[in-house]
Structure formats: C-alpha cells, structure tokens
Amino acid sequence: MNHSYDLIVIGGGVLGTFHAYHAVNKGLKVALIEKDIQPQGATVRNFGQVVPSGMNTKWQNFGRESLAIYKDIQKKFDITVREEGxxxxxxxxxxxxxxxxxxxxxxxxxxxxxxxxxxxxxxxxxxxxxxxxxxxxxxxEEVKVEPRKMILKLHKYLRNIGLDIYMGETVMDCDALRSGVQLTTTKNKQFSAKKVIICNGSDFKILYPDYFEESDxxxxxxxxxxxxxxxxxxxxxxxxxxxxxxxxxxxxxxxxxxxxxxxxxxxxxxxxxxxxxxxxxxxxxxxxxxxxxxxxxxxxxxxxxxxxxxxxxxxxxxxxxxxxxxxxxxxxxxxxxxxxxxxETDIYQKTIDEDIHIVTGIGGKGMTGSAGFAKKNIQSIFNLEHA
CATH class of the missing domain: 3.30.9.10 (D-Amino Acid Oxidase, subunit A, domain 2)
Structure with a gap:
C-alpha cells in the first residue's frame, strides 16, 4: 500500500476529522491516523450541541460556517444532524x-x-x-447531533469520498525531512507526507513532550x-x-x-x-x-x-x-x-520545522467550531486562501 500523502492528520476526533474533510475537498491526498479503534475523547463525551450562539464574535463566525458544513454533509449522508434549534x-x-x-x-x-x-x-x-x-x-438555525454516532458516520462518509483512515495506530515518531515529514507507528508502519497536522493532545504529549510541558x-x-x-x-x-x-x-x-x-x-x-x-x-x-x-x-x-x-x-x-x-x-x-x-489563547497552535502543525486545545468549542475553523486553517496551511 502507498503510504505517501499530501497531508496526514493525527487524531480522529472532530477537530482532526474536519481538517481531513476540508483537505480532501481541496483535492489533496489525505490520511487520518487515530490511536484508538474509535475516538474515545472529548468528541464522543459531550452534549452534541452545535451552538454558535454561545460563542464570541470570532468563534461565532466559525460556528456559523460549521452549521452550513454539517447541514451540507447531512443532505448527502446521514451523520445524525437534527435542525431543531x-x-x-x-x-x-x-x-x-x-x-x-x-x-x-x-x-x-x-x-x-x-x-x-x-x-x-x-x-x-x-x-x-x-x-x-x-x-x-x-x-x-442551530443543530444537534449524536456525538458517539456522528463521528463514526462522518468517518464512513469521508472514506466514501477518498480519505484513508487508519484506526488503532499510534504515531511514535514524527520526523521532518528536507522536504516533507516521515511518520512511524507502533505497528512499524511508515508514512510520508508533505505536511502533518496533530490534533490530539495525547499524541502531542507523546511526540513533543517538551513543547507539551511548556504549553499553557x-x-x-x-x-x-x-x-x-x-x-x-x-x-x-x-x-x-x-x-x-x-x-x-x-x-x-x-x-x-x-x-x-x-x-x-x-x-x-x-x-x-x-x-x-x-x-x-x-x-x-x-x-x-x-x-x-x-x-x-x-x-x-x-x-x-x-x-x-x-x-x-x-x-x-x-x-x-x-x-x-x-x-x-x-x-x-x-x-x-x-x-x-x-x-491565554482560544486554541493551541504551533508549527515545527514548517511542515508539522500542532492544533489542539479547542476546549468546549470543538463540536461547534471545529468544522469552520478547520476550513480556514487548511486554507492557511496550504496557502489556498486565494485559490
């Protein structure tokens, strides 16, 4: 199997999954790597409310973009979205x-x-x-979802449109090369990518313990x-x-x-x-x-x-x-x-060696803000703002 990609996203929760979603929609070859057999963290342990109404102006804009994204996917594939306000x-x-x-x-x-x-x-x-x-x-206009079902259905939809998903794979090494990044998992699989986005706090802690300890x-x-x-x-x-x-x-x-x-x-x-x-x-x-x-x-x-x-x-x-x-x-x-x-900030972001991007710490904004934020972040990372 060819394990070479334009982008690899580490972390199969809502933040990582929507980064992968937008990259696939831009025509990139993308893989999503999740350490557990299925997501176990905050994505499946919340209310499942998509409520931009509770956010400040900046994140409300991301949340409103998220609403449009959820509703658009729901028209094509059932991910449990219910527009009940x-x-x-x-x-x-x-x-x-x-x-x-x-x-x-x-x-x-x-x-x-x-x-x-x-x-x-x-x-x-x-x-x-x-x-x-x-x-x-x-x-x-606000919606709700069933979080434990939604993320699994979203993964199924993304597989259908070209995303490669590797579940139960823990990334142990993430090395910047002269051009791109090489990853190795605990199952001794090797991946290469032009860029990597790390959206899981646990993976961040394993891969970059010094940066993790220094973070707020x-x-x-x-x-x-x-x-x-x-x-x-x-x-x-x-x-x-x-x-x-x-x-x-x-x-x-x-x-x-x-x-x-x-x-x-x-x-x-x-x-x-x-x-x-x-x-x-x-x-x-x-x-x-x-x-x-x-x-x-x-x-x-x-x-x-x-x-x-x-x-x-x-x-x-x-x-x-x-x-x-x-x-x-x-x-x-x-x-x-x-x-x-x-x-001190609304989300943790750090770029390492130009091609490794850590994006985590979205807090309680994840279910509401991730889809809209990830769209803008993918555009920024791949310089697609004016494409």
Missing part, C-alpha cells in the same frame, strides 16, 4: 436583560434569534416550570448524565438555562455583563464546580443533563481523578428539577469528558 431560558431580570442585549447584537451580526415571552416558552417546552422562566431567546494547556473535567427514555415526551430543541447565560462567551460582549457578574456569589457551588444546566433530548428519547467544569494543567491532569463526584451530580440534578418537571429523572448513564484548552 437552541433556546436560552432566563430565570430573572438580569438574565432577561442579557438575552435582550444579545438579541440586539445578533441583529447587527445578521444571526437569527427570536425573543420569546415566558408564556411562549411554557407553551413550547412541556414540563418547564412557571416559577423559573422569565423569557427565552431562540436560535432556529489546561484540562477541564465535565460531568454529564442521561435519563431513561422519557415516555411520550418531546423536548423540541436544546435548552440552555440561566447559568449558561452567565457563563457563555457570547454574553460577555453584552453591555451589562460585567456589572451583573460582579453581583454573583463567588463562593457558590455553581462557581466552585463550574456548573451550568443544559438539557438535550437524545434520539432514544432520553434527556442528557449537565454539566460541570473542574480544571487542572494538562501536564497534571491526573489531579482531576478518575471518579465521578456524586456531590456534583446531585447538585446538577437538584438544579435541573427546579427548571423542568420531566416524566422521569431516573438516570441510566453517567460519565465525564476531558477537554483541553488554553489559559
């Missing part, structure tokens, strides 16, 4: 003010959103508690859970609530955000554990609920532990029950995800 539900006057300000910002950015009254929210979202909701902001990467541990299937119940879109309004980057651009944040209790449990409450109905009728954020440096991620903190789960559940009266809150599944991100 997202709603932010305010629980008090301050959060209503932030929704109104974001709606105004959206108008200037030509991003569709719709303010809903408390009554409209109650009419549209069964089980929503009257004493919680004060208003809502709905984003009709931190890891966030997020706890989530999934109810049993909700009998005869339909949640019509993804739901983000008051704590999300107080956390997401898009709201930091609202004029009143800073003054509202100064009034918050710095010693609250939601601050201690980085909790905000999200609801998403999966394709089996269950509801996914979360999540929390605990942090450690990427080099010391073992400090976050391997166990679920049941105090956090119980807190999330108690807060969720204040918002929705679901048919059942019986939990069938609990898990945590690990997301790497940077302290």
């Amino acid at each position: 997202s709603i932010y539900i305010a629980s008090n006057g301050e959060e209503v003010q932030l929704l109104e300000e974001l709606n105004s910002i959206n108008k200037s950015n030509s991003y569709t959103s719709e303010l809903l009254t408390a009554k409209q929210c109650l009419d549209n979202y069964p089980g929503l508690k009257k004493d919680y909701v004060k208003a809502g902001l709905f984003f009709p 990467l931190v890891v966030s541990k997020l706890q989530m859970m999934q109810t049993r299937s909700q009998a005869n119940y339909n949640l019509p879109s993804s739901v983000l609530t008051g704590l999300s309004i107080r956390r997401y980057e898009s709201f930091t651009e609202c004029p009143s955000f800073s003054s509202i944040k100064t009034k918050e209790n710095p010693n609250s449990l939601e601050k201690k554990w980085g909790v905000h409450i999200l609801f998403k109905q999966a394709d089996d009728g269950s509801i996914i609920i979360g999540d929390s954020h605990e942090y450690a440096s990427a080099a010391r991620m073992e400090h976050l532990g391997f166990d679920l903190n049941m105090d956090i789960d119980n807190f999330i559940l108690n807060e969720a029950k204040k918002i929705f009266d679901l048919p059942t809150y019986e939990i069938q599944n609990r898990w945590f995800g690990m997301y790497s991100q940077c302290k």
Whole structure:
C-alpha cells in the first residue's frame, strides 16, 4: 500500500476529522491516523450541541460556517444532524436583560434569534416550570447531533469520498525531512507526507513532550448524565438555562455583563464546580443533563481523578428539577469528558520545522467550531486562501 500523502492528520476526533474533510475537498491526498479503534475523547463525551450562539464574535463566525458544513454533509449522508434549534431560558431580570442585549447584537451580526415571552416558552417546552422562566431567546438555525454516532458516520462518509483512515495506530515518531515529514507507528508502519497536522493532545504529549510541558494547556473535567427514555415526551430543541447565560462567551460582549457578574456569589457551588444546566433530548428519547467544569494543567491532569463526584451530580440534578418537571429523572448513564484548552489563547497552535502543525486545545468549542475553523486553517496551511 502507498503510504505517501499530501497531508496526514493525527487524531480522529472532530477537530482532526474536519481538517481531513476540508483537505480532501481541496483535492489533496489525505490520511487520518487515530490511536484508538474509535475516538474515545472529548468528541464522543459531550452534549452534541452545535451552538454558535454561545460563542464570541470570532468563534461565532466559525460556528456559523460549521452549521452550513454539517447541514451540507447531512443532505448527502446521514451523520445524525437534527435542525431543531437552541433556546436560552432566563430565570430573572438580569438574565432577561442579557438575552435582550444579545438579541440586539445578533441583529447587527445578521444571526437569527427570536425573543420569546415566558408564556411562549411554557407553551413550547412541556414540563418547564412557571416559577423559573422569565423569557427565552431562540436560535432556529442551530443543530444537534449524536456525538458517539456522528463521528463514526462522518468517518464512513469521508472514506466514501477518498480519505484513508487508519484506526488503532499510534504515531511514535514524527520526523521532518528536507522536504516533507516521515511518520512511524507502533505497528512499524511508515508514512510520508508533505505536511502533518496533530490534533490530539495525547499524541502531542507523546511526540513533543517538551513543547507539551511548556504549553499553557489546561484540562477541564465535565460531568454529564442521561435519563431513561422519557415516555411520550418531546423536548423540541436544546435548552440552555440561566447559568449558561452567565457563563457563555457570547454574553460577555453584552453591555451589562460585567456589572451583573460582579453581583454573583463567588463562593457558590455553581462557581466552585463550574456548573451550568443544559438539557438535550437524545434520539432514544432520553434527556442528557449537565454539566460541570473542574480544571487542572494538562501536564497534571491526573489531579482531576478518575471518579465521578456524586456531590456534583446531585447538585446538577437538584438544579435541573427546579427548571423542568420531566416524566422521569431516573438516570441510566453517567460519565465525564476531558477537554483541553488554553489559559491565554482560544486554541493551541504551533508549527515545527514548517511542515508539522500542532492544533489542539479547542476546549468546549470543538463540536461547534471545529468544522469552520478547520476550513480556514487548511486554507492557511496550504496557502489556498486565494485559490
């Protein structure tokens, strides 16, 4: 088999896969190498919400590009995309003010959103508690996916259009040559490429430990859970609530955000554990609920532990029950995800010997921002901006 490529992408999660997708679409010969039999990291351990509405202006633009990409692929091949929209539900006057300000910002950015009254929210979202909701902001263009299925289906689609995918292959050596790069895996396979993009934090740590130690990467541990299937119940879109309004980057651009944040209790449990409450109905009728954020440096991620903190789960559940009266809150599944991100920048990027590009640390922006960001990054790496 010919193991020579224009581009090799290391890391089969959503960030690496969309880099490969855009390179293939540019007519390049591309391989994707993933160390596990199938992705195990943040790509499959998240809500599956594609919500540009929660991002700052820069990343909202990437997210909106991602929406178009997801929808375009879905027309050709089922990757579980459902265009059901997202709603932010305010629980008090301050959060209503932030929704109104974001709606105004959206108008200037030509991003569709719709303010809903408390009554409209109650009419549209069964089980929503009257004493919680004060208003809502709905984003009709946003989508959700089933992350554990989506990435596998996306890989299948990409194989169909010419991508070579090697699963269960760990790259141990990545050597820049006079022209191009040579890779060797633990199975003693050798690959060559004009360029390499490393999109997996674990591979980055193995291949370039010194750069990894010097990086400002931190890891966030997020706890989530999934109810049993909700009998005869339909949640019509993804739901983000008051704590999300107080956390997401898009709201930091609202004029009143800073003054509202100064009034918050710095010693609250939601601050201690980085909790905000999200609801998403999966394709089996269950509801996914979360999540929390605990942090450690990427080099010391073992400090976050391997166990679920049941105090956090119980807190999330108690807060969720204040918002929705679901048919059942019986939990069938609990898990945590690990997301790497940077302290000072919005994504980690480093180029080594011109042809090796490390791109990781996208944090919680991965499912929403990767497709749009990867399109621009492939254009930049291969000097295709004006092609």
